[in-house]
Amino acid sequence: MTDTHISFVRHEEIPPSPPPVAERGVLKWMRENLFSNWFSAILTLVALYIIAKFLIGVFPWFYNGVWDAGSIRECRDILEGRFGACFAVLVDRWDHLLFGFKYPQSEYWRPVLGFVLLVLAAMPALFYMYIPTKFLIGTALYPFLAYWLLWGGTLWLPIAVLAAIIATAFVFRFVEAMSVQMRTILAGLVGVAGAIGLAYLLYLGAQELWFISDSVGSAGGFAAIAGYLFKAASIFTYIFAIPMGIFVGYAIFQSAEDGGLVTVATALLAIYLMLAYAIGPVSEFLNGLIPIELQAVPSRDMGGYMLCMMLGTVCVSLSVPLGIVLALGRQSKMPLIKGVCVVFIEFVRGVPLITLLFVANVMLAYFFPPGSGLDLFLRVVIMITMFSAAYIAEVIRGGLAALPKGQYEAADSLGLNYTQATRLIILPQALKISIPGIVNVAVGLFKDTTLVSVISMFDIVGMIRGPIQQSTDWISIYWEVYLFAAVCFFIVCYGISQYSQWLERQLATDHR
Amino acid sequence: MTSIADHTVTRSKSSFKLSMLLNDTRYRSFTFQFIALIAIIAFMAFVGGNLVRNLAEAGLNISFQFLKDPAGYDINQKLIEYNSQMSHGRAALVGLLNTLIVAFLACITATVFGVVAGVLRLSNNWLVSKIMSFYVEIFRNVPVLIWILIIFSVMINALPAPRDFRGDEASASMVLFDTIAITNRGVFVPSPEFTNSLSVAEQDVAEDGSIVPAKGWQDFALIFGVLFLSWIAAKLIGSWATRTQEATGSRPTTWYILLAVWVVPLVAVLAFLGLTWDVPALKGFNFQGGLQLRGSLIALWFALAIYTGAFIAENVRAGILAISKGQTEAAAALGLRPRRIMGLVILPQALRVIIPPLISQYLNITKNSSLAIAVGYMDVTGTLGGITLLQTGRAIETILLLMLFYLTVSLLISALMNVFNNRMKLTER
Numbered sequence: 030m031t032d033t034h035i036s037f038v039r040h041e042e043i044p045p046s047p048p049p050v051a052e053r054g055v056l057k058w059m060r061e062n063l064f065s066n067w068f069s070a071i072l073t074l075v076a077l078y079i080i081a082k083f084l085i086g087v088f089p090w091f092y093n094g095v096w097d098a099g100s101i102r103e104c105r106d107i108l109e110g111r112f113g114a115c116f117a118v119l120v121d122r123w124d125h126l127l128f129g130f131k132y133p134q135s136e137y138w139r140p141v142l143g144f145v146l147l148v149l150a151a152m153p154a155l156f157y158m159y160i161p162t163k164f165l166i167g168t169a170l171y172p173f174l175a176y177w178l179l180w181g182g183t184l185w186l187p188i189a190v191l192a193a194i195i196a197t198a199f200v201f202r203f204v205e206a207m208s209v210q211m212r213t214i215l216a217g218l219v220g221v222a223g224a225i226g227l228a229y230l231l232y233l234g235a236q237e238l239w240f241i242s243d244s245v246g247s248a249g250g251f252a253a254i255a256g257y258l259f260k261a262a263s264i265f266t267y268i269f270a271i272p273m274g275i276f277v278g279y280a281i282f283q284s285a286e287d288g289g290l291v292t293v294a295t296a297l298l299a300i301y302l303m304l305a306y307a308i309g310p311v312s313e314f315l316n317g318l319i320p321i322e323l324q325a326v327p328s329r330d331m332g333g334y335m336l337c338m339m340l341g342t343v344c345v346s347l348s349v350p351l352g353i354v355l356a357l358g359r360q361s362k363m364p365l366i367k368g369v370c371v372v373f374i375e376f377v378r379g380v381p382l383i384t385l386l387f388v389a390n391v392m393l394a395y396f397f398p399p400g401s402g403l404d405l406f407l408r409v410v411i412m413i414t415m416f417s418a419a420y421i422a423e424v425i426r427g428g429l430a431a432l433p434k435g436q437y438e439a440a441d442s443l444g445l446n447y448t449q450a451t452r453l454i455i456l457p458q459a460l461k462i463s464i465p466g467i468v469n470v471a472v473g474l475f476k477d478t479t480l481v482s483v484i485s486m487f488d489i490v491g492m493i494r495g496p497i498q499q500s501t502d503w504i505s506i507y508w509e510v511y512l513f514a515a516v517c518f519f520i521v522c523y524g525i526s527q528y529s530q531w532l533e534r535q536l537a538t539d540h541r
Numbered sequence: 542m543t544s545i546a547d548h549t550v551t552r553s554k555s556s557f558k559l560s561m562l563l564n565d566t567r568y569r570s571f572t573f574q575f576i577a578l579i580a581i582i583a584f585m586a587f588v589g590g591n592l593v594r595n596l597a598e599a600g601l602n603i604s605f606q607f608l609k610d611p612a613g614y615d616i617n618q619k620l621i622e623y624n625s626q627m628s629h630g631r632a633a634l635v636g637l638l639n640t641l642i643v644a645f646l647a648c649i650t651a652t653v654f655g656v657v658a659g660v661l662r663l664s665n666n667w668l669v670s671k672i673m674s675f676y677v678e679i680f681r682n683v684p685v686l687i688w689i690l691i692i693f694s695v696m697i698n699a700l701p702a703p704r705d706f707r708g709d710e711a712s713a714s715m716v717l718f719d720t721i722a723i724t725n726r727g728v729f730v731p732s733p734e735f736t737n738s739l740s741v742a743e744q745d746v747a748e749d750g751s752i753v754p755a756k757g758w759q760d761f762a763l764i765f766g767v768l769f770l771s772w773i774a775a776k777l778i779g780s781w782a783t784r785t786q787e788a789t790g791s792r793p794t795t796w797y798i799l800l801a802v803w804v805v806p807l808v809a810v811l812a813f814l815g816l817t818w819d820v821p822a823l824k825g826f827n828f829q830g831g832l833q834l835r836g837s838l839i840a841l842w843f844a845l846a847i848y849t850g851a852f853i854a855e856n857v858r859a860g861i862l863a864i865s866k867g868q869t870e871a872a873a874a875l876g877l878r879p880r881r882i883m884g885l886v887i888l889p890q891a892l893r894v895i896i897p898p899l900i901s902q903y904l905n906i907t908k909n910s911s912l913a914i915a916v917g918y919m920d921v922t923g924t925l926g927g928i929t930l931l932q933t934g935r936a937i938e939t940i941l942l943l944m945l946f947y948l949t950v951s952l953l954i955s956a957l958m959n960v961f962n963n964r965m966k967l968t969e970r
Contacts (some may be wrong), residue, residue, distance in 0.1 A: 062667035076668045083788055157685040234583040237590035244593045252603075259589070262582050276562075337720045370579065379951040387926055387943075391936040395595045396588045452574045476684035483914055490686060494915075507694035510565035515683040515691075522682035 090114050100502035107232050119513055124491075126513065129332015129487050130496050136324055140335045143178040146171060147342065155528065158535065172346075179331070179339065181323035185312035193303040200299045209285065216285035219294050224278025227378070231270035238263035328406035332487035335519050340488075341475035344413040348474075349467065351414065352421030353460075357451065359422065360429055370422070377419035382477050385412040390484040409481055417474045421467055428463035429455065461536060466540045468529035472522045479518075489514045584705055605942075607751070607933045608633070616833050616919045629929045636924030643841050643920065644907040650846035651906060653907050655853025662858050673854065680851035686912055688848050693840035693916045700725040700836075703827050715821075722821050722828050729821035732832035735760050736815030754817050767810045774802045794881060837918035841910065849906050853899060860895035861887065891964050900958045904951050911947070921946055 047053065051060060064070040091130020093113025097120065098104040104115035119126070127138055150171035153164035173187035204212065238259050284290035316322065331339065358370035377385070389408040397403060432455065440450035482491030493510045497503050503510075562572045596602060608630035615625050620638045623631055662673035680688070701713030703724050715722045733756065740757020747753050751870040778795055786792040821831030864887050872886040913920040914927055922943060930939040 042546045062665065065665055069669075072661075072664070072666050072669045076666075076672055080672075231579065231583065234586040237586040238582070239594050241586070241589045244597070262585070266579070266582055266586070269579065273576075277576075293914070315723070356732055362576050363570045363577075365577055369577070373953075376944075376948065379948040381922075381947055383911045383922060384926065384940060384944050384947065387930075387936075387940050391930070395592050395937065398591050399595055399598055435590040472682070476682075477685045479684040480912070482686070483912075490684075490690065494690070505694075505698065507698060509693070511687055511691045511694065515687050518684055518687070519679065523678060526682065 096120060101504065101506055114509050115506060116509055118506050118509050122497055122503070122510075125333060125492050125496060126489055127333045128335050128509070129330065129492060131330035131332065131487075132326060132335070133324060133330075136326065139178045139181070139323065143175050144335075144338065146174065146178075147338075175322065179326070180328070181325040183316040184311060184321040184323075185315040186308070189308045189312040189315070190304070193300060193308060194449035196303065197296050197300040201292055201296045204295050212291060213282075213285040215295065216282045216291040219291060219298060220278040220280075220282035222282050222298065223294055225276040226274075227277050228270050228274030231266055231273060235263050235266035235270060236264060258412065328404050331406065333492050334489045334514075336481070336486065336488040337475065337478040337518075339473070340410065340413060340478040340481065343410055344417055344478075345471045345474055347410070347414045348418035348421055351418035351468075352425055353456070355418060355422035356425035356429060359426055374419045374422050377416055378423070382413070382416050382480055383483060385416050386480055386484050388412055405484075405486065409484075409486070413474065413478070416477075417470055420470045420473075424463045424470060425459060427466065428459035428461075430459055431462050437483075463535065465529045465533045468525060468532070472525050472529075475525075476518060476522060479514075489517065552948050601934075603937060604935075604936055607929075607938070610639060610933070612900055612929065613932065616924065618833075618838055618919060629925075629933065632929060633921060633942070634755070636919055636921035639838075639918065640907070640910055640913070640920040640922075640946075643838060643845070643913065643918065644910045646842045647845035647849065647906045647910065648903045649901070650842065651849040651853055654846055654850025655899075655902075656857055658854035658859070659857025662854060663861060663896040677851045677854050678697050680848050681855075685848045685909055686845060686915060689840055689844040689912055689916060692844045693836060694834035694867075696727075696840050697725050702726070703823060706823050706828075706917060720818075720820050721860075722823075724828065725836065726827060727833050727835040729828045729831045729833050731818040731820045732756075732830075734819045736817060737813065739763060739814070754815070761816070764807075764810060767806050771803050772804055775799055778802065799925075835918065837913065837916040840916055841913050841918050845906050845909055849902050853902050856895055856898040856902070857891075860891040863894045864890050896965075897958055898960060900954060900961070904954050907950055907954070 048057075050056060063073045089112050091114060093108060093111050094116045095107050095113060096116050098107055098115065098117035099121065101115060101118070104117055108115075124134065124137065128140060132140070150168045153160045153162075153168050157165075170191070173191050177184050204215065207215065242256045242263060244407050245252050245259060281291050281294050285341045355370050355374060358366050358372065361367045361370070386409065388445035389412040390405070393408045393411065394403065436454055436458065437450070440454040445453065479488060479490045481488050482494060485491070487495060493514060497510060498505055498507070552570060562568045577855060595778065609628050611626055612629045612632040613625050614632070616623055616632060616635050616639075619635045620642060621635060623635045658673045658676055662670050662677065664670050700723060703722075703726060706715065706724070707715040713724075720731050734754035735756055736752050736754045738755040738757055739759035741755050773943065778798055782793055782795050819830045821828040821833075823829075868886055869882055872882040877885065910920060911922040911926075914923045917923070919927075925939050926943045930936060933939070
C-alpha cells in the first residue's frame with residue numbers, strides 16, 4: 030500500500046463566518062434595544078402604537094394647514110371641513126406676537142437689531158474660553174445701546190450716563206494715585222460733606238418716623254404698639270443723626286492714609302453729582318448740537334415676545350449681582366446682616382411670583398413718594414429682579430458652601446482682608462461652581478416672564494389672550510397660537526439648558 | 542519675652558480709640574451692624590412715610606374689617622358651604638381650600654408621572670427612553686402658564702357640550718359604564734351619598750317613599766376615623782410579626798389578617814351609613830347630580846402635574862444614577878434577584894437623594910397653583926387676591942394675607958423637609 034497519508038494543513042486563515050442573523054445589524058440592535066425581554070417588547074409595541082396614533086392625528090393638521098387667510102371663517106371656508114390648522118393667524122398677527130400691538134411699525138428694526146446685538150454681546154460672556162477678553166467691552170456697552178434702540182430718544186443720554194460711569198472710574202483711579210497730603214485734604218472735604226449729608230438724611234428720616242408714628246398710633250390696638258415702636262425708632266434716629274454723621278465723616282477722613290473709604294466715598298459723591306445734575310443738561314445740549322434721535326417709545330407700548338425677552342434679560346442681569354450680595358450676606362458672621370438676608374431670601378422664595386407681580390401692579394406705587402410715577406415695566410422689573418435674586422442667592426450659597434474650608438483659611442493666612450479674599454479667592458471659584466445653577470434659574474425666570482400677562486401686560490401670552498383671541502377675526506383660536514408661543518420659548522430655553530450642560534462638561538474637566 | 546503679650550494686653554485695655562471701631566476686627570462688625578441698623582431704619586422711614594402719605598392722599602386706611610363684609614360673588618367650585626351672602630373671609634377660606642385641593646391632586650399625579658417617566662427614561666428600551674426624554678425636554682422648556690392655557694382651551698373647545706349627550710343618536714356618550722360625563726363644562730363624576738347620613742337628624746323622604754340620601758362632613762370624618770384605626774391596627778400587626786420573626790426566626794403570614802383589618806371595618810361602616818352613588822344625569826341643559834370638576838380645575842391639575850412631572854422625572858433619574866454601580870453588583874454578588882436589588886438596595890438609597898428635591902417640587906406646585914387666576918379657577922389668589930381685591934380695593938391687606946398664606950404653607954413644607962433630612966441623617970453611619 031502506498032502511503033496515502035493525506036494531511037491537510039491550511040496555510041491561510043479562513044475569513045470569520047458572519048454572526049447569526051439575529052446577532053448582527055439592525056436585528057441585533059432591535060433585539061437588544063427594543064425587544065430584550067417580554068416586558069420591553071410590550072413597551073415597544075405600546076410606544077409604537079402611541080407614536081402612530083399621534084402622527085396620524087397630527088400630520089393632516091399640519092399638512093392641511095392654511096397659511097393665507099384673513100380670518101378664522103375664511104380659513105374654515107378654505108379647509109372645507111377638512112381637519113387642518115389655521116396658521117394664517119401667525120402670518121396675520123406676526124407683528125403682534127413678536128412686538129405687541131402698540132410698538133410703532135416703522136421701528137420694528139430696532140428690537141430686531143437689539144436682539145441680534147444681544148446675541149453678539151452675549152457671545153464673549155458665554156464662550157469666554159474661546160473669545161478674547163477684550164470683546165467683553167462690547168458686552169459692557171450693550172445695555173446703553175439697547176436702551177437707546179428700544180426706548181428711543183436721544184443717543185446722548187445713554188452716552189452721558191456711560192461717560193459719567195467712566196469718569197467715576199477715573200476719579201477712583203485718581204484718588205487712589207494721589208499723594209497722601211492731597212488725599213488728606215480731599216478726605217477732609219469729603220468727610221465734612223459726608224458728615225453733614227448723612228446727618229441731614231438721618232434727621233429727615235427721624236422726622237418721617239415721627240410722622241408715621243403719629244398717624245399709625247392714632248388707630249389704637251396693635252397699631253398703638255407699632256406707633257410706640259416707630260416713636261422709639263424716631264428718637265433713636267434723632268439721637269444718632271449727628272454722631273453717625275460725625276463718625277462716618279471721621280472714618281472717611283481717617284482713611285486718607287491708605288485710601289479705601291475716601292476713594293469709594295469720593296467716587297460715590299462724584300457719580301451722584303453727575304447723575305443728578307450733569308446728565309440731563311449735558312445730553313440735551315449735545316443733542317441740540319448734533320441731534321441723534323430715535324422716535325421715543327414708552328415702555329407701556331412694548332409687548333409680545335419682545336417683552337418677555339426684555340424682562341428676562343434685564344432681570345437676570347440685574348439679579349446676579351444682587352444675588353451675590355445676598356449670598357455673601359447670608360454667609361456673614363454678623364447676625365443683623367445675616368438675619369436681614371435670610372428673611373428676605375426666605376420670604377421671596379416662599380411666595381409665588383404672581384403675588385409679587387400683584388405687588389408691582391397695585392401696591393408698589395404706595396411705597397414711593399407721591400407723584401413719582403414709576404411705570405409698570407420698571408415696577409415689574411424691580412419685583413422680578415428681587416424674586417430671581419433670592420433664587421440666585423441660594424444657588425451661589427450652595428457654591429460658597431461647596432468650597433473647601435481650606436480656601437478660606439488659605440486666604441486668611443495670606444493676610445488678605447475680607448474684600449480681597451472674597452474678590453480674588455472665594456467668588457471666582459464659587460461662581461464657577463454655581464454657573465449651571467444660575468443658568469437654570471435664568472431659564473425658569475425667562476419662562477416666568479409669561480406671568481406678567483396676568484397683570485394685564487401684553488407679552489406673547491397676553492397678546493394671545495387679549496387682542497388675538499378677543500378679536501372678531503380670530504375669535505377663540507388656540508392651538509396654533511399657543512403652539513407658536515410654546516415653540517418660541519422652547520427654542521430659547523432648550524438652547525440655554527443645552528449650553529448649561531455643555532458648560533458643565535467644560536468646567537468639570539479640570540477637576541478630574 | 543513676656544513684654545509682647547503684656548504690651549498687647551495693656552494696649553487693648555488702656556487706650557480705646559475711635560479708629561478701633563473701624564480697624565479692629567473685634568469692634569468692626571458692631572460698627573457695620575450699627576450702620577446697617579441705621580440704614581434699615583432709614584429705609585423703613587422712607588417706605589413707611591410714603592405709604593402713610595399715599596394712603597392719606599387716597600383716603601384709605603389699613604383695616605381688615607372688610608373680611609367680615611358680605612362678599613357678593615359666587616364661587617363655582619367649593620368644598621365647604623358658601624354663597625354670595627357670606628363674608629369675604631369665608632370666600633378666602635373657600636379659595637384657600639381650593640388651592641390646597643388642586644395642589645394635593647397635582648402633587649400625587651406629578652409624582653406618578655415623574656416616577657414613571659424617570660424610571661422609563663433609564664430603561665434599556667431605546668424607543669421608550671427616547672420618548673421619555675422627549676416628554677421631559679418638551680415640558681420643562683415651555684412655561685407652565687402656556688400648558689395650563691392649552692389644556693384649558695382644549696377642555697373648553699374640543700370636548701362635547703352637554704347637549705351632545707342628548708337623544709338617541711347622541712354624538713357623545715358617558716364613559717365607564719355611563720357614570721362619568723366628560724363635557725366642556727367640566728367632568729361630572731359620581732359622588733358618594735349616604736342613606737343613614739350622620740349630617741342630618743332625620744333623613745328626608747321623597748314622594749315615592751324612598752329615602753333621600755344626604756352627605757356631610759360627619760360621614761367622611763367617620764370613614765377616615767375608621768381608616769385611621771385600621772392603619773393603627775395594621776401597624777400593630779406588623780410590629781407583632783416582626784417581634785415573632787425576631788424570636789422564632791420565621792415571619793408569620795399576615796397578609797390575610799391585614800386585608801381583613803383594612804377591608805372589614807370599612808365595609809361595615811359603609812354599610813352602616815348606607816352608601817349609594819349619586820350618578821350624574823343629563824337634566825335640562827346640563828348634567829345634574831354627582832360631583833362637577835370644572836374644566837379650570839382639571840386643566841390646572843393636569844398641567845401642573847404633567848409640567849412638574851417632567852422635573853420630578855429628572856430628579857428620580859438623577860437619584861437612581863447617583864447610586865454607584867458597585868451597589869448593584871454587590872447585591873447581585875450576594876445572590877439577590879434584580880427586583881429585590883431595586884427594592885432593597887437601590888431604592889432606599891436613591892430615595893434619600895430624590896426626596897428633598899421632590900419636596901421642593903411640591904412647594905413649586907403649591908406656588909404655581911396660583912396661576913389658577915389665568916383660567917378662572919377660584920383658588921385663594923382668585924378669591925382673595927382677585928375678586929375681593931377688586932371689590933374692596935384693599936390692595937395692601939389682601940396681598941399681605943395672600944403672601945402670609947403661601948409663606949405659611951412653604952415654611953411648613955420646608956419644616957417637613959428638615960425633619961426628613963434629619964431623620965435620614967440619623968440612619969447614616
